[in-house]
Amino acid sequence: MWTITIIAHLICNTGNNIVLRYASSDRKIDTLVLAAVTSTAVAVPAVFGIFIAEIEWGAYNTQNMPPYVFCTVIAIIYYIVYAKALEKTEASIFSFIYSFRIGFATFFGIVFLGESMTPLGMMGGALIFLAGVFLIKRSVIQPAGILFSLLSALSISLINITEKHLITVMGFATFMFPWSLITAGLMWIIVLILKRPVSKLFKDIKVFIVLMTVRCISAYGFTLSLALGAFVSIATYISSLNCVTTPIAALLILKEKENLRKKLIAGATALIGITLIFLAS
DSSP states (O other): OHHHHHHHOOOOOHHHHHHHHHHHHSSSHHHHHHHHHHHHHHHHHHHHHHHHOOOOOGOTTTTTTTHHHHHHHHHHHHHHHHHHHHHSOOHHHHHHHTTTTHHHHHHHHHHOOOOOOHHHHHHHHHHHHHHHHHHHHTOOHHHHHHEEEEHHHHHHHHHHHHHHHHHHHOOHHHHHHHHHHHHHHHHHHHHHHHHOOOOGGGGGGHHHHHHHHHHHHHHHHHHHHHHHHHOOOHHHHHHHHHHEEEEHHHIIIIITTTTTHHHHHHHHHHHHHHHHHHHHH
16 A cells, blocks of 8 residues: 555655756745745645544653654755755756665664665665766766755655654654644744745746645655555655656756766666665565
């Protein structure tokens, strides 16, 4: 069952990368505002879910609050660096650097959750990692783009590993719905305090609607896969297939044709890695 939700996540995560790159490139829309929008997309279902689902408020105890607060802080950082990464870097290049989260997620899953990974799965992850390294070395990328992309990979891995723990001890609805609302609220407080230009967002309402939709499905698709029993490491590996799907979508939609041959080589390498991971799972 969790495979359905993770595939939905993969498709919409690809769309999210494309739309966010389009909206943030050439500063069409302020990146901090975009970060707040993406967090709001995750919070919208929570507005209804918090009243429909049975929330165990007793789970908000002294034991669970430290990781809960940690997850919230890292999520805010993630939304900001994710939007900045796609402002500074092509969507196709970003997707390969972002795939470095495989290594982070596998390490955190093994160390903190006691998950395991077969040698074949590790080999697949290594191939995806090498594909990203190959593309970085052979492309002209802004240092800031590399930095923000790597920070995105690290922060989402920390979020996923903490989500998996909190979902296990608190339950999906109890964790996800209040957390989404709190995170989105804090993001908009930051936007208002810093007086960022929100008005530009509504000049292209179609972009706003599409971004909200794909981000929402992407976020809940991944989190539901964890709730349904997927390992963080395996779910992250499958999610990382966007390093193949995003360059294809970027070529077709954003016309990102630079370094096409190198992207094809990196994409083929990553696809082999994903195949090995499926065989190992």
